[in-house]
Amino acid sequence: MAHRLVIILLACALFFSNAFASESILEPQPTVHVPITLSHNTTECVCDNPDFYYETDYPDTGVTRYYWFVVGDYYHRPDGHERATMAVNGSIPGPTIFANWGDWVVVNVFNNINVTDRYPGNASVTIHWHGVNQFGTVLNDAWDGVFGGIIINGPASADYEEDLGVLMISDWTHLTPEEAYDTIQLFGPQTLSTGLLNGSNVWDPQQDAYACPSWNNFQKNMTGTCHLKRDETEIMGSRFNLTVEAGLTYRLRLVNAAVHNSFEFLIEGHDLTVIAADLVPINNYTTHSVKIFAGQRYDVLFTANRSDRGPFWIRAIPLNQCSSIWKTATVSGILYYGEYDGTIPKDLEINSTTNGCTDEPMASLVPIVPKNVPPIPQNAPFLSNRTSCTTGHNCSAxxxxxxxxxxxxxxxxxxxxxxxxxxxxxxxxxxxxxxxxxxxxxxxxxxxxxxxxxxxxxxxxxxxxxxxxxxxxxxxxxxxxxxxxxxxxxxxxxxxxxxxxxxxxxxxxxxxxxxxxxxxxxxxxxxxxxxxxxxxxxxxxxxxxxxxxxxxxxxxxxxxxxxxxxxxxxxxxxxxxxxxxxxxxxxxxxxxxxxxxxxxxxxx
CATH class of the missing domain: 2.60.40.420 (Cupredoxins -  blue copper proteins)
Structure with missing residues:
Protein backbone atom coordinates (compact mmCIF):
# COMPACT_ATOMS: atom_id res chain seq x y z
CA MET A 1 0.00 0.00 0.00
CA ALA A 2 3.02 2.28 -0.10
CA HIS A 3 2.95 2.63 -3.81
CA ARG A 4 0.77 5.71 -3.93
CA LEU A 5 2.70 7.35 -1.15
CA VAL A 6 4.48 9.51 -3.71
CA ILE A 7 7.61 11.25 -2.47
CA ILE A 8 8.86 14.43 -4.10
CA LEU A 9 12.43 15.53 -3.51
CA LEU A 10 12.81 19.31 -3.38
CA ALA A 11 15.97 21.44 -3.29
CA CYS A 12 17.69 18.69 -5.28
CA ALA A 13 19.92 21.25 -7.00
CA LEU A 14 21.80 21.65 -3.74
CA PHE A 15 24.18 18.80 -4.40
CA PHE A 16 27.37 20.44 -3.22
CA SER A 17 28.67 21.19 0.22
CA ASN A 18 29.48 24.79 -0.68
CA ALA A 19 26.10 25.51 -2.26
CA PHE A 20 24.54 27.18 0.78
CA ALA A 21 24.12 30.91 1.08
CA SER A 22 23.34 30.75 4.78
CA GLU A 23 23.96 28.30 7.60
CA SER A 24 20.43 28.95 8.87
CA ILE A 25 18.79 26.67 6.30
CA LEU A 26 20.78 23.69 7.55
CA GLU A 27 18.63 23.30 10.65
CA PRO A 28 15.88 20.68 10.25
CA GLN A 29 12.46 22.34 10.28
CA PRO A 30 9.40 21.08 12.19
CA THR A 31 7.49 18.31 10.49
CA VAL A 32 3.80 18.88 9.76
CA HIS A 33 1.78 16.11 11.42
CA VAL A 34 -1.83 15.25 10.66
CA PRO A 35 -3.80 12.97 13.02
CA ILE A 36 -3.93 9.34 11.93
CA THR A 37 -7.48 8.41 11.01
CA LEU A 38 -7.14 4.98 9.41
CA SER A 39 -7.54 1.95 11.66
CA HIS A 40 -5.27 -1.08 11.50
CA ASN A 41 -8.08 -3.50 12.35
CA THR A 42 -8.98 -6.13 9.79
CA THR A 43 -12.64 -5.07 9.97
CA GLU A 44 -11.66 -1.91 8.07
CA CYS A 45 -9.16 -3.57 5.75
CA VAL A 46 -10.32 -2.76 2.24
CA CYS A 47 -7.43 -4.86 0.96
CA ASP A 48 -9.67 -7.89 1.56
CA ASN A 49 -11.79 -6.74 -1.38
CA PRO A 50 -10.77 -8.75 -4.49
CA ASP A 51 -11.45 -5.70 -6.65
CA PHE A 52 -9.05 -3.49 -4.67
CA TYR A 53 -5.46 -3.02 -5.90
CA TYR A 54 -3.03 -0.62 -4.29
CA GLU A 55 -1.52 0.62 -7.57
CA THR A 56 -4.86 1.85 -8.89
CA ASP A 57 -7.23 2.12 -5.89
CA TYR A 58 -6.21 4.22 -2.92
CA PRO A 59 -7.66 6.91 -0.66
CA ASP A 60 -7.10 10.60 -1.26
CA THR A 61 -6.47 12.17 2.14
CA GLY A 62 -5.80 15.62 0.70
CA VAL A 63 -2.78 15.84 3.01
CA THR A 64 0.81 16.78 2.13
CA ARG A 65 3.48 16.09 4.72
CA TYR A 66 6.79 17.95 4.76
CA TYR A 67 10.16 16.71 5.98
CA TRP A 68 13.59 18.34 6.12
CA PHE A 69 16.69 16.14 5.80
CA VAL A 70 20.22 17.46 6.34
CA VAL A 71 22.87 14.98 5.17
CA GLY A 72 26.25 15.43 6.86
CA ASP A 73 29.39 13.59 7.89
CA TYR A 74 29.88 12.73 11.54
CA TYR A 75 31.66 10.44 13.96
CA HIS A 76 29.40 7.94 15.72
CA ARG A 77 29.88 5.12 18.24
CA PRO A 78 26.99 2.75 17.54
CA ASP A 79 28.76 -0.09 19.37
CA GLY A 80 31.16 2.06 21.42
CA HIS A 81 33.91 2.23 18.78
CA GLU A 82 34.09 5.61 17.09
CA ARG A 83 33.91 5.65 13.30
CA ALA A 84 33.36 8.16 10.52
CA THR A 85 29.77 8.07 9.26
CA MET A 86 27.35 9.78 6.92
CA ALA A 87 23.94 10.43 8.48
CA VAL A 88 20.64 12.27 8.06
CA ASN A 89 19.90 14.86 10.75
CA GLY A 90 22.81 13.43 12.72
CA SER A 91 21.24 10.05 13.50
CA ILE A 92 21.84 6.39 12.56
CA PRO A 93 19.39 5.16 11.35
CA GLY A 94 18.04 8.38 9.89
CA PRO A 95 14.65 9.85 10.77
CA THR A 96 11.54 7.83 9.97
CA ILE A 97 9.00 9.25 7.51
CA PHE A 98 5.46 8.84 8.86
CA ALA A 99 2.42 9.29 6.64
CA ASN A 100 -1.12 8.07 6.14
CA TRP A 101 -1.90 5.82 3.23
CA GLY A 102 -2.92 8.19 0.41
CA ASP A 103 -0.80 11.15 1.56
CA TRP A 104 1.69 13.10 -0.48
CA VAL A 105 5.12 13.58 1.07
CA VAL A 106 7.57 16.38 0.25
CA VAL A 107 11.14 15.92 1.49
CA ASN A 108 13.59 18.83 1.37
CA VAL A 109 17.14 17.42 1.28
CA PHE A 110 20.19 19.59 2.03
CA ASN A 111 23.80 18.54 1.59
CA ASN A 112 25.98 19.55 4.51
CA ILE A 113 28.89 17.21 3.91
CA ASN A 114 32.12 18.99 4.81
CA VAL A 115 35.07 19.15 2.44
CA THR A 116 37.69 17.32 4.48
CA ASP A 117 40.44 14.77 4.03
CA ARG A 118 37.72 12.15 4.03
CA TYR A 119 36.13 13.72 0.94
CA PRO A 120 38.97 15.29 -1.12
CA GLY A 121 36.63 17.42 -3.18
CA ASN A 122 32.89 17.85 -3.26
CA ALA A 123 30.61 14.95 -2.40
CA SER A 124 27.18 14.70 -3.99
CA VAL A 125 24.10 13.28 -2.30
CA THR A 126 21.25 11.17 -3.64
CA ILE A 127 18.47 9.36 -1.78
CA HIS A 128 16.39 6.38 -2.92
CA TRP A 129 12.90 6.01 -1.44
CA HIS A 130 13.07 2.25 -1.12
CA GLY A 131 9.75 0.52 -1.78
CA VAL A 132 7.98 3.65 -3.04
CA ASN A 133 7.33 3.20 -6.74
CA GLN A 134 7.52 6.92 -7.62
CA PHE A 135 4.70 6.96 -10.17
CA GLY A 136 5.30 10.07 -12.26
CA THR A 137 8.26 11.23 -10.13
CA VAL A 138 11.11 9.09 -11.48
CA LEU A 139 13.37 12.17 -11.58
CA ASN A 140 13.41 12.01 -7.78
CA ASP A 141 14.52 8.39 -7.65
CA ALA A 142 18.18 7.63 -6.98
CA TRP A 143 20.65 5.25 -5.42
CA ASP A 144 20.82 5.01 -1.62
CA GLY A 145 23.70 5.49 0.79
CA VAL A 146 22.17 6.48 4.14
CA PHE A 147 19.06 4.91 5.56
CA GLY A 148 15.92 5.50 7.60
CA GLY A 149 12.42 4.08 7.84
CA ILE A 150 9.17 4.79 6.01
CA ILE A 151 5.91 3.99 7.84
CA ILE A 152 2.56 4.22 6.07
CA ASN A 153 -0.28 4.14 8.57
CA GLY A 154 -3.33 2.39 7.23
CA PRO A 155 -5.24 -0.89 7.20
CA ALA A 156 -3.42 -4.15 7.88
CA SER A 157 -4.37 -7.75 7.22
CA ALA A 158 -4.34 -8.79 10.90
CA ASP A 159 -5.25 -7.27 14.25
CA TYR A 160 -2.67 -5.97 16.70
CA GLU A 161 -2.62 -3.56 19.63
CA GLU A 162 0.60 -1.61 19.22
CA ASP A 163 2.96 -0.70 16.39
CA LEU A 164 6.60 -0.81 17.50
CA GLY A 165 7.78 0.82 14.26
CA VAL A 166 10.78 0.01 12.10
CA LEU A 167 13.53 -2.37 13.19
CA MET A 168 16.61 -1.83 11.01
CA ILE A 169 18.97 -4.80 10.80
CA SER A 170 22.44 -4.01 9.44
CA ASP A 171 26.01 -5.22 9.42
CA TRP A 172 28.80 -2.96 10.64
CA THR A 173 32.54 -2.62 10.25
CA HIS A 174 34.95 -0.24 11.93
CA LEU A 175 36.30 0.74 8.55
CA THR A 176 34.01 2.91 6.46
CA PRO A 177 32.67 1.28 3.28
CA GLU A 178 34.87 3.65 1.26
CA GLU A 179 37.96 2.58 3.20
CA ALA A 180 37.08 -1.09 2.76
CA TYR A 181 36.26 -0.96 -0.94
CA ASP A 182 39.79 -1.16 -2.33
CA THR A 183 40.35 -4.35 -0.36
CA ILE A 184 36.99 -5.84 -1.30
CA GLN A 185 37.57 -5.38 -5.02
CA LEU A 186 41.05 -6.91 -4.72
CA PHE A 187 40.34 -9.89 -2.48
CA GLY A 188 36.58 -10.34 -2.43
CA PRO A 189 34.21 -10.28 0.57
CA GLN A 190 35.76 -9.92 4.01
CA THR A 191 34.40 -10.86 7.42
CA LEU A 192 32.83 -7.79 9.00
CA SER A 193 33.12 -6.78 12.63
CA THR A 194 29.55 -6.95 13.90
CA GLY A 195 25.94 -5.97 13.24
CA LEU A 196 23.45 -3.43 14.57
CA LEU A 197 19.78 -3.38 15.51
CA ASN A 198 18.35 0.10 14.96
CA GLY A 199 21.86 1.49 14.96
CA SER A 200 23.10 0.06 18.26
CA ASN A 201 24.94 -2.89 19.75
CA VAL A 202 27.52 -3.61 22.43
CA TRP A 203 31.19 -4.46 22.07
CA ASP A 204 32.91 -6.74 24.55
CA PRO A 205 36.69 -6.37 25.17
CA GLN A 206 37.03 -10.00 24.06
CA GLN A 207 36.02 -8.83 20.59
CA ASP A 208 38.82 -6.25 20.33
CA ALA A 209 40.81 -8.50 18.02
CA TYR A 210 38.05 -7.99 15.47
CA ALA A 211 37.46 -4.26 15.97
CA CYS A 212 39.80 -3.24 13.16
CA PRO A 213 40.28 -6.14 10.75
CA SER A 214 44.00 -6.81 11.09
CA TRP A 215 43.45 -10.53 10.66
CA ASN A 216 42.81 -10.61 6.93
CA ASN A 217 43.31 -8.72 3.68
CA PHE A 218 42.21 -5.39 5.14
CA GLN A 219 45.65 -5.23 6.77
CA LYS A 220 47.36 -5.89 3.44
CA ASN A 221 45.56 -3.11 1.66
CA MET A 222 44.60 -0.59 4.32
CA THR A 223 43.29 2.60 2.72
CA GLY A 224 42.19 4.50 5.80
CA THR A 225 42.46 4.77 9.55
CA CYS A 226 40.48 2.36 11.68
CA HIS A 227 39.29 4.52 14.56
CA LEU A 228 39.82 2.94 17.99
CA LYS A 229 38.67 5.72 20.29
CA ARG A 230 36.67 3.89 22.88
CA ASP A 231 34.80 4.30 26.13
CA GLU A 232 36.53 3.36 29.35
CA THR A 233 33.75 1.01 30.41
CA GLU A 234 34.29 -2.73 30.22
CA ILE A 235 31.50 -3.26 27.69
CA MET A 236 30.97 -0.48 25.17
CA GLY A 237 27.88 0.70 23.40
CA SER A 238 24.30 -0.10 24.26
CA ARG A 239 22.05 -2.98 23.31
CA PHE A 240 18.76 -2.52 21.49
CA ASN A 241 15.77 -3.40 23.69
CA LEU A 242 11.98 -3.50 23.56
CA THR A 243 9.53 -3.45 26.45
CA VAL A 244 6.10 -5.05 26.08
CA GLU A 245 2.98 -5.64 28.13
CA ALA A 246 1.90 -9.24 28.68
CA GLY A 247 -1.05 -10.30 26.58
CA LEU A 248 -0.73 -7.67 23.85
CA THR A 249 0.09 -8.24 20.18
CA TYR A 250 2.75 -6.05 18.58
CA ARG A 251 3.78 -5.16 15.03
CA LEU A 252 7.43 -4.89 13.93
CA ARG A 253 8.50 -3.63 10.50
CA LEU A 254 11.75 -5.45 9.71
CA VAL A 255 14.22 -3.92 7.25
CA ASN A 256 17.57 -5.41 6.16
CA ALA A 257 19.79 -2.37 5.54
CA ALA A 258 23.06 -4.35 5.45
CA VAL A 259 25.82 -3.71 2.95
CA HIS A 260 26.74 -7.39 2.51
CA ASN A 261 25.00 -9.71 4.98
CA SER A 262 21.76 -11.63 5.28
CA PHE A 263 20.00 -12.63 8.49
CA GLU A 264 17.51 -14.93 10.13
CA PHE A 265 15.39 -12.89 12.54
CA LEU A 266 13.68 -14.34 15.59
CA ILE A 267 12.49 -13.50 19.09
CA GLU A 268 13.37 -16.41 21.33
CA GLY A 269 10.32 -18.10 22.80
CA HIS A 270 7.85 -16.29 20.51
CA ASP A 271 6.28 -17.12 17.17
CA LEU A 272 6.09 -14.53 14.38
CA THR A 273 3.07 -13.94 12.15
CA VAL A 274 4.13 -12.49 8.79
CA ILE A 275 1.52 -10.08 7.36
CA ALA A 276 3.40 -8.27 4.56
CA ALA A 277 6.46 -8.68 2.34
CA ASP A 278 8.02 -5.52 0.87
CA LEU A 279 4.84 -3.62 1.82
CA VAL A 280 2.56 -6.05 -0.07
CA PRO A 281 -0.15 -7.51 2.26
CA ILE A 282 -0.05 -11.31 2.19
CA ASN A 283 -2.10 -14.16 3.59
CA ASN A 284 -0.79 -14.42 7.13
CA TYR A 285 1.50 -17.28 8.06
CA THR A 286 3.09 -18.17 11.37
CA THR A 287 6.74 -19.09 11.65
CA HIS A 288 9.52 -19.36 14.18
CA SER A 289 11.88 -17.10 12.23
CA VAL A 290 12.12 -15.03 9.05
CA LYS A 291 15.05 -14.94 6.63
CA ILE A 292 15.63 -11.43 5.38
CA PHE A 293 18.11 -10.43 2.66
CA ALA A 294 19.55 -7.00 1.91
CA GLY A 295 16.82 -4.63 0.76
CA GLN A 296 13.93 -6.82 1.91
CA ARG A 297 11.23 -5.87 4.40
CA TYR A 298 8.78 -7.99 6.38
CA ASP A 299 5.97 -6.84 8.66
CA VAL A 300 5.55 -9.32 11.51
CA LEU A 301 3.33 -9.63 14.56
CA PHE A 302 4.15 -11.31 17.86
CA THR A 303 2.16 -11.73 21.06
CA ALA A 304 3.69 -11.26 24.51
CA ASN A 305 2.21 -14.53 25.79
CA ARG A 306 5.06 -16.11 27.74
CA SER A 307 4.18 -17.06 31.31
CA ASP A 308 7.82 -16.90 32.48
CA ARG A 309 8.11 -13.20 31.45
CA GLY A 310 11.72 -13.46 30.23
CA PRO A 311 13.69 -11.42 29.33
CA PHE A 312 14.26 -12.92 25.86
CA TRP A 313 16.89 -12.46 23.17
CA ILE A 314 15.95 -10.70 19.94
CA ARG A 315 18.34 -12.19 17.39
CA ALA A 316 19.47 -11.40 13.86
CA ILE A 317 21.60 -14.44 13.04
CA PRO A 318 23.84 -14.10 9.95
CA LEU A 319 23.09 -16.80 7.40
CA ASN A 320 26.31 -18.79 7.56
CA GLN A 321 26.31 -19.91 3.91
CA CYS A 322 26.31 -16.39 2.48
CA SER A 323 27.26 -14.03 5.32
CA SER A 324 30.34 -13.38 7.39
CA ILE A 325 30.28 -11.56 10.74
CA TRP A 326 32.51 -12.29 13.70
CA LYS A 327 30.72 -13.57 16.81
CA THR A 328 27.42 -14.18 15.05
CA ALA A 329 25.39 -14.49 18.26
CA THR A 330 26.28 -10.91 19.23
CA VAL A 331 23.86 -9.28 16.72
CA SER A 332 21.07 -9.19 19.27
CA GLY A 333 18.74 -7.14 21.43
CA ILE A 334 16.55 -7.89 24.44
CA LEU A 335 12.77 -8.12 24.87
CA TYR A 336 11.53 -7.20 28.36
CA TYR A 337 8.08 -7.77 29.83
CA GLY A 338 7.11 -4.73 31.86
CA GLU A 339 9.99 -2.34 32.46
CA TYR A 340 13.60 -2.44 31.33
CA ASP A 341 15.83 -3.68 34.16
CA GLY A 342 19.10 -4.52 32.40
CA THR A 343 18.84 -8.27 33.02
CA ILE A 344 20.66 -10.42 30.46
CA PRO A 345 18.48 -13.27 29.09
CA LYS A 346 19.30 -16.94 29.30
CA ASP A 347 20.32 -18.49 25.99
CA LEU A 348 17.40 -20.47 24.67
CA GLU A 349 18.44 -21.06 21.06
CA ILE A 350 21.66 -19.41 19.86
CA ASN A 351 22.19 -21.68 16.87
CA SER A 352 19.67 -21.87 14.07
CA THR A 353 19.05 -25.21 12.38
CA THR A 354 17.77 -23.72 9.10
CA ASN A 355 20.52 -21.23 8.41
CA GLY A 356 20.93 -21.76 4.66
CA CYS A 357 20.72 -18.98 2.06
CA THR A 358 17.18 -19.38 0.80
CA ASP A 359 14.36 -16.85 0.48
CA GLU A 360 11.10 -17.25 2.34
CA PRO A 361 9.18 -19.91 0.33
CA MET A 362 7.10 -18.66 -2.58
CA ALA A 363 4.19 -20.70 -1.25
CA SER A 364 4.19 -18.58 1.92
CA LEU A 365 4.11 -15.19 0.18
CA VAL A 366 0.57 -15.23 -1.22
CA PRO A 367 -0.78 -11.71 -1.88
CA ILE A 368 -4.19 -11.01 -0.38
CA VAL A 369 -5.34 -9.25 -3.55
CA PRO A 370 -5.00 -11.87 -6.32
CA LYS A 371 -3.32 -10.81 -9.56
CA ASN A 372 -2.34 -13.07 -12.43
CA VAL A 373 0.45 -12.77 -15.00
CA PRO A 374 -0.12 -13.30 -18.76
CA PRO A 375 1.55 -16.35 -20.35
CA ILE A 376 5.24 -16.05 -21.17
CA PRO A 377 5.68 -15.19 -24.89
CA GLN A 378 6.47 -18.27 -26.92
CA ASN A 379 9.68 -16.71 -28.28
CA ALA A 380 11.17 -15.87 -24.85
CA PRO A 381 14.91 -16.64 -25.05
CA PHE A 382 14.94 -18.62 -21.79
CA LEU A 383 12.37 -21.18 -23.00
CA SER A 384 13.86 -24.46 -24.21
CA ASN A 385 11.19 -24.98 -26.89
CA ARG A 386 10.66 -21.40 -27.99
CA THR A 387 8.81 -20.76 -31.23
CA SER A 388 7.64 -17.78 -33.21
CA CYS A 389 5.13 -15.75 -31.27
CA THR A 390 1.57 -16.00 -32.57
CA THR A 391 -1.10 -13.34 -32.36
CA GLY A 392 -2.86 -13.22 -29.02
CA HIS A 393 -0.08 -14.86 -27.05
CA ASN A 394 1.37 -11.79 -25.31
CA CYS A 395 3.54 -11.15 -28.36
CA SER A 396 4.27 -7.53 -27.46
CA ALA A 397 6.04 -8.54 -24.25
Missing part, protein backbone atom coordinates in the same frame (compact mmCIF):
# COMPACT_ATOMS: atom_id res chain seq x y z
CA UNK A 398 9.76 -8.01 -23.69
CA UNK A 399 11.75 -11.00 -22.48
CA UNK A 400 15.40 -10.96 -21.39
CA UNK A 401 17.98 -13.41 -20.10
CA UNK A 402 20.42 -11.89 -17.60
CA UNK A 403 23.57 -13.97 -17.08
CA UNK A 404 25.70 -13.04 -14.07
CA UNK A 405 29.46 -13.56 -14.07
CA UNK A 406 32.35 -12.70 -11.76
CA UNK A 407 35.61 -11.63 -13.39
CA UNK A 408 38.89 -9.97 -12.47
CA UNK A 409 39.98 -7.15 -14.76
CA UNK A 410 42.43 -4.25 -14.80
CA UNK A 411 40.59 -0.94 -14.51
CA UNK A 412 41.62 2.46 -15.90
CA UNK A 413 45.19 1.49 -16.66
CA UNK A 414 45.81 -0.02 -13.22
CA UNK A 415 48.07 -2.99 -12.59
CA UNK A 416 45.86 -4.92 -10.15
CA UNK A 417 43.19 -7.42 -11.14
CA UNK A 418 39.97 -6.15 -9.57
CA UNK A 419 36.75 -8.09 -9.09
CA UNK A 420 33.91 -6.89 -11.32
CA UNK A 421 30.44 -8.32 -11.74
CA UNK A 422 29.24 -8.73 -15.32
CA UNK A 423 25.68 -8.60 -16.62
CA UNK A 424 25.60 -10.44 -19.95
CA UNK A 425 29.38 -9.93 -20.16
CA UNK A 426 29.17 -6.22 -19.38
CA UNK A 427 29.91 -4.48 -16.09
CA UNK A 428 27.90 -1.31 -15.62
CA UNK A 429 29.87 1.95 -15.63
CA UNK A 430 27.96 5.24 -15.76
CA UNK A 431 28.86 8.88 -15.30
CA UNK A 432 27.27 11.19 -12.76
CA UNK A 433 27.88 14.09 -15.12
CA UNK A 434 25.56 12.65 -17.78
CA UNK A 435 22.72 10.74 -16.09
CA UNK A 436 20.36 8.46 -17.95
CA UNK A 437 17.37 10.82 -17.74
CA UNK A 438 19.41 13.52 -19.47
CA UNK A 439 20.50 11.11 -22.20
CA UNK A 440 16.84 10.33 -22.89
CA UNK A 441 15.70 13.94 -22.69
CA UNK A 442 18.42 14.92 -25.17
CA UNK A 443 17.13 12.22 -27.54
CA UNK A 444 20.63 10.78 -27.47
CA UNK A 445 21.14 7.26 -28.80
CA UNK A 446 21.07 4.69 -25.99
CA UNK A 447 23.04 2.19 -28.09
CA UNK A 448 26.12 4.43 -27.82
CA UNK A 449 26.38 3.71 -24.10
CA UNK A 450 26.98 -0.02 -23.95
CA UNK A 451 28.59 0.15 -20.50
CA UNK A 452 25.37 1.50 -18.99
CA UNK A 453 23.51 -1.82 -19.32
CA UNK A 454 20.34 -0.45 -20.95
CA UNK A 455 17.39 -2.76 -21.66
CA UNK A 456 14.54 -1.09 -23.55
CA UNK A 457 10.83 -1.67 -22.88
CA UNK A 458 9.07 0.49 -25.50
CA UNK A 459 5.34 -0.27 -25.34
CA UNK A 460 2.57 1.00 -23.08
CA UNK A 461 1.59 -1.53 -20.39
CA UNK A 462 3.72 -4.17 -22.05
CA UNK A 463 4.75 -7.08 -19.83
CA UNK A 464 8.44 -7.64 -19.05
CA UNK A 465 9.89 -11.08 -18.29
CA UNK A 466 13.43 -11.39 -16.95
CA UNK A 467 15.28 -14.65 -16.25
CA UNK A 468 18.41 -14.31 -14.09
CA UNK A 469 20.92 -17.12 -14.61
CA UNK A 470 23.59 -17.53 -11.93
CA UNK A 471 25.45 -20.45 -13.54
CA UNK A 472 27.87 -18.69 -15.89
CA UNK A 473 31.57 -19.11 -15.13
CA UNK A 474 34.04 -16.27 -15.52
CA UNK A 475 37.78 -15.83 -15.78
CA UNK A 476 39.73 -18.92 -14.75
CA UNK A 477 36.52 -20.97 -14.97
CA UNK A 478 35.48 -19.31 -11.69
CA UNK A 479 31.86 -19.65 -10.64
CA UNK A 480 30.72 -17.30 -7.91
CA UNK A 481 29.12 -19.12 -5.00
CA UNK A 482 27.08 -16.24 -3.67
CA UNK A 483 23.39 -15.52 -4.09
CA UNK A 484 22.23 -12.02 -4.96
CA UNK A 485 19.27 -10.10 -3.48
CA UNK A 486 17.85 -8.38 -6.56
CA UNK A 487 15.96 -5.08 -6.20
CA UNK A 488 13.95 -3.24 -8.86
CA UNK A 489 13.17 0.47 -8.63
CA UNK A 490 9.80 1.82 -9.73
CA UNK A 491 7.85 -1.45 -9.58
CA UNK A 492 6.71 -4.46 -7.67
CA UNK A 493 7.57 -7.54 -9.69
CA UNK A 494 5.98 -10.98 -9.74
CA UNK A 495 8.14 -13.98 -8.83
CA UNK A 496 7.31 -16.69 -11.38
CA UNK A 497 10.06 -19.19 -10.51
CA UNK A 498 13.02 -19.34 -8.12
CA UNK A 499 15.53 -22.08 -7.30
CA UNK A 500 18.62 -23.88 -8.55
CA UNK A 501 19.09 -25.48 -11.96
CA UNK A 502 17.87 -27.61 -13.62
CA UNK A 503 14.82 -25.42 -14.18
CA UNK A 504 11.47 -27.07 -14.76
CA UNK A 505 9.49 -24.80 -17.06
CA UNK A 506 6.24 -26.38 -15.92
CA UNK A 507 6.87 -24.95 -12.42
CA UNK A 508 6.26 -21.35 -13.56
CA UNK A 509 3.57 -19.75 -11.37
CA UNK A 510 1.32 -17.33 -13.26
CA UNK A 511 -1.66 -17.47 -10.89
CA UNK A 512 -1.29 -14.91 -8.10
CA UNK A 513 2.48 -15.31 -7.66
CA UNK A 514 4.36 -13.43 -4.91
CA UNK A 515 4.69 -9.68 -5.55
CA UNK A 516 7.54 -7.67 -4.08
CA UNK A 517 10.48 -5.46 -5.11
CA UNK A 518 13.41 -7.48 -3.70
CA UNK A 519 13.97 -11.22 -4.16
CA UNK A 520 16.87 -13.63 -3.96
CA UNK A 521 18.72 -14.98 -7.00
CA UNK A 522 20.08 -18.23 -5.47
CA UNK A 523 23.68 -19.23 -5.92
CA UNK A 524 25.64 -20.98 -7.15
CA UNK A 525 23.72 -22.29 -10.13
CA UNK A 526 20.49 -20.49 -9.31
CA UNK A 527 17.72 -18.88 -11.31
CA UNK A 528 15.11 -16.21 -10.68
CA UNK A 529 12.28 -15.54 -13.15
CA UNK A 530 10.32 -12.33 -12.58
CA UNK A 531 7.77 -10.25 -14.49
CA UNK A 532 6.15 -6.83 -14.22
CA UNK A 533 3.85 -4.56 -16.20
CA UNK A 534 5.40 -1.52 -17.89
CA UNK A 535 3.05 0.98 -16.23
CA UNK A 536 5.60 3.52 -14.97
CA UNK A 537 7.54 5.36 -17.72
CA UNK A 538 11.17 6.21 -17.05
CA UNK A 539 14.65 4.75 -16.50
CA UNK A 540 14.51 2.24 -13.64
CA UNK A 541 17.54 0.69 -12.01
CA UNK A 542 17.75 -2.99 -11.08
CA UNK A 543 20.71 -4.21 -9.08
CA UNK A 544 22.07 -6.62 -6.53
CA UNK A 545 21.43 -5.08 -3.11
CA UNK A 546 24.80 -6.12 -1.72
CA UNK A 547 26.41 -2.68 -1.72
CA UNK A 548 29.84 -3.75 -2.91
CA UNK A 549 28.34 -5.86 -5.73
CA UNK A 550 26.52 -2.74 -6.88
CA UNK A 551 29.81 -0.82 -6.79
CA UNK A 552 31.41 -3.57 -8.88
CA UNK A 553 28.91 -3.26 -11.73
CA UNK A 554 26.06 -5.62 -10.81
CA UNK A 555 23.48 -3.19 -12.19
CA UNK A 556 21.22 -2.71 -15.19
CA UNK A 557 18.68 -0.12 -16.32
CA UNK A 558 15.26 -0.78 -17.83
CA UNK A 559 14.25 2.15 -20.05
CA UNK A 560 10.48 2.04 -19.93
CA UNK A 561 8.45 3.87 -22.60
CA UNK A 562 11.17 6.43 -23.16
CA UNK A 563 9.25 8.73 -25.49
CA UNK A 564 6.36 8.95 -23.08
CA UNK A 565 8.79 9.58 -20.23
CA UNK A 566 10.23 12.59 -22.06
CA UNK A 567 6.82 14.19 -22.54
CA UNK A 568 4.94 13.15 -19.42
CA UNK A 569 7.19 14.45 -16.66
CA UNK A 570 6.13 17.56 -14.76
CA UNK A 571 7.77 20.64 -16.40
CA UNK A 572 8.74 21.95 -12.96
CA UNK A 573 10.56 18.69 -12.21
CA UNK A 574 12.39 18.91 -15.54
CA UNK A 575 13.37 22.51 -14.84
CA UNK A 576 14.83 21.64 -11.44
CA UNK A 577 16.53 18.57 -12.89
CA UNK A 578 18.09 20.47 -15.77
CA UNK A 579 19.35 23.21 -13.47
CA UNK A 580 20.90 20.55 -11.26
CA UNK A 581 22.82 19.20 -14.25
CA UNK A 582 23.99 22.73 -15.15
CA UNK A 583 25.21 23.28 -11.59
CA UNK A 584 26.86 19.87 -11.58
CA UNK A 585 28.78 20.19 -14.83
CA UNK A 586 31.69 22.40 -13.65
CA UNK A 587 32.40 19.99 -10.81
CA UNK A 588 32.36 16.98 -13.12
CA UNK A 589 34.54 18.51 -15.84
CA UNK A 590 36.99 19.84 -13.28
CA UNK A 591 37.35 16.42 -11.67
CA UNK A 592 36.42 18.07 -8.38
CA UNK A 593 33.63 15.65 -7.61
CA UNK A 594 34.32 12.39 -5.84
CA UNK A 595 32.42 9.59 -7.62
CA UNK A 596 32.54 7.25 -4.63
CA UNK A 597 36.10 5.86 -4.62
CA UNK A 598 38.04 6.74 -7.73
CA UNK A 599 36.71 5.58 -11.08
CA UNK A 600 36.54 1.85 -10.34
CA UNK A 601 32.86 1.86 -9.43
CA UNK A 602 29.62 1.57 -11.36
CA UNK A 603 28.52 5.11 -10.62
CA UNK A 604 25.40 4.18 -8.63
Missing amino acids: SAFVIETTINQVKMNGGTDDLFRWLINNNSMTSRWGYPTAEIINNTDTLERYTDWNFYEVPDDHEWVYVMFDNRVKGKGNRQASTPHPMHLHGHDFYILAQGTYPWNESSVQLSNPPRRDSALLPGPGGYLLIAWEANNPGPWLMHCHFGWHTDMGFDMQFIERRQEFRTSMNPVDWAVYNQTCVDFLPFDLGNKLLQSVGENQAGV
